[in-house]
Amino acid sequence: MRPQRRLLYPTLAGLLAAALLLLMMTQATPRLAPPDESGTLRVASRNAATTYYLNRHPQAVGPEHDLIQRFAAAQGWRVEWELFETTAEVLAALEGGEVHLAAAGLTHLPSRDARFARGPAHTEIVEQLVCHRDDRPLPRRVSELAEVEVRVTAASSYSERLRSLVNAHTGFRFREDPRNTETLLAAVAEQDVECTVADSNIVRMTRRHFPHLEVALNLTAGEPLGWYLPDDQTALAAQARQWMASAAGETARAAMRQRYYSHIGEFDFVDLRALNRRIDERLPRFLELFLAAEARTGMPADLLAALAYQESHWDPAAVSPTGVRGIMMLTRNTAASLGVDNRLDPAAAIDGGARYLADRHRRLPDSIPEPDRTYLALASYNIGRGHLLDARELARELGKDPDSWADMKEVLPLKADRRYYPRTRYGYARGYEPVHYVDRIRNYLDVIGAALDAERSPPGTATPSRTGILEGPAPAG
Template sequence: MPYTRHLFSPARCALYPAALALWLLLSGCEPARQQVLPDWQNGDLVVLEDSLQPGADFQFNHELAKLFAGYLHAKLTVIPADVAHAPEMLAQHRAHLAAIGFRSNSASPGLVYAPSYQTVAEQLVFNNAHDAPADIAGILELKIAVVSGSAQETLLQEIKRKQPQLHWESRSGVGVDDLLDEVANSQLDVTFANQQQFGAAKNFHENLGIAKFAIATPSQLAWAFAPDSDARLREQATQFFADISKDGRLHGLVDRFYGFNERLAPLDAAAFLEQVNSTLPRYRALFKEAAHWSGLDWKLIAALAYQESHWNPLATSFTVCAA
């Protein structure tokens, strides 16, 4: 009891707030602890994926990551991350790599890249209801938005070095397809998208157009690692991409997720677009459920279903199979 009285004496209690403040200050000065990753050589591969942006890009990279995990005989653990925060998360060693499409032909001090898996043209997209921009100078006064940290924002940062007046809105928590929808609905003047992203959106928005002038060199899309990541894992990734390029698996994946852009018959486009607003809403939830179970983009499934049956559940094939 005497000890207790001494511990809570008025003089000592007066010191506690100051001591608490000093403790909080010291705690704040302590450097953030880095994540201790499991050893990928022991069968645990941790990967960042941009699952905040559902669609063909995410699903393509997810299938590619599953292939890579199988190549390493490892279990795949996925951590959701948007492209803007992926470099910071890699620096904190929260994942072995980011299975996200970065513009690898633009140097980044915080990242090193795997071999490029796809080369895509970057395009300036506008609404055909307005005049097509003749050059970059023609968009300086327009409302522009791109996905934060995306290949398109990296591209704009390159352009800004030559056009300092260029400004844009950097959006988080949205996908390129969302911004293309905004351009189609005249909520945004222009955005930037690669040829695959534009091709998918064009199937649903006939009023989207692309500028005719060259924007920049095409993006060489690639996964990213932290500079201090395990060099042996990077070597494995290099060999993996060489193998799947040689045996055709990479081409097969690209065709699976993006080939439908070329296969949708041009003569069907007008009728298809008419039904996007009238018929598609009734089946959208079913297409999204099918996408969840198949790993395919729901828009890809919808486009192929249109080719098969024009979204008519009573349609039959020549072999009398129900749609």
């Protein structure tokens, strides 16, 4: 008897199951619920001074951080941050639908516009070729690029820029590198890499730590940095653009520029080279004294060190023609009021200067937020409390905010203007001096704070970027 053959015909249930399995295998990752539904905005960024980083408290700060927080607050959303090392990783998270938005110092490019929904722009930058100033001759024209080795972070706007030059200029080659832009700039400073490309805002911040970096040439005339969103988030992209173009968005951008960039003046190679050298050679002699003063007064050690550098370049025997002296350059009367008998004794001077700054800080109204409160205390340290109070009253008369350092930077110089100072209680003062004084201290603070963070970190551990902002003193004790 012949065995009966079994014919395997697919059943309807089997076909449906196979189709469902195929659909599940090919279906893209489910889209995140819109923040209007979930109440949460998921954002991809990089840990860097121009984007997002943790300060000394630690608190999250940074230019992109502040803009995103204000945008989300205006919509009533909370923010969840996803941090990545490189631009390539940020874009991969965006393309994979892991986040609603990328805010990572991204240049708006046609190639990215084709892949993602374009969000609002917020900062204008120039892409710059950066080399070590001791490497001569540096390329000063695009036609000279074939003579140098250039490495740039992979999948970046810099790669696109340089590819166009490869096509146009025979002999020029560049290499993509998995490291981020800040790490490549450090490698150029150490002369491990000949040249790299970076956005001008990154270069401005980084050169203060590595003064031997030099901008060889600008590769662009100006391009916008801004946000990107997945291509299915066009409604959210439009919502973000509308907010950034509003009065609230303009206020947020102005606050961001004031907080992170306004104190960074023209690059001074000699000054910053000297600062970085003295951080190694002089600061270690006084670091324990600054830390002890922080413990007693609540004034941060890096702030006190920056103040002392501005006053004396950490020279405990410094004497000025006007009679102020010591590492904190105290006047005779101020020293006497603080019980400092010997202004040339660094321990006594640092302790006295810290207590004096803490007093300036404490006597300001509680309504003044940080970091403005600390900037005003520094101005008071420099010009005197009476003149600062005059300027605050003048600010009120002029419709300015006396609690805002941005407004007070405009009002303080009026203490030297004959149209204004005669009607103030304490009269004439060189009010432009505390403005420059505070800006220089903020600039020094960025460099010193980053150096101290690196010094305190255990070997082999990564230190968060610290080049940005003072968030205010730690509590005393």
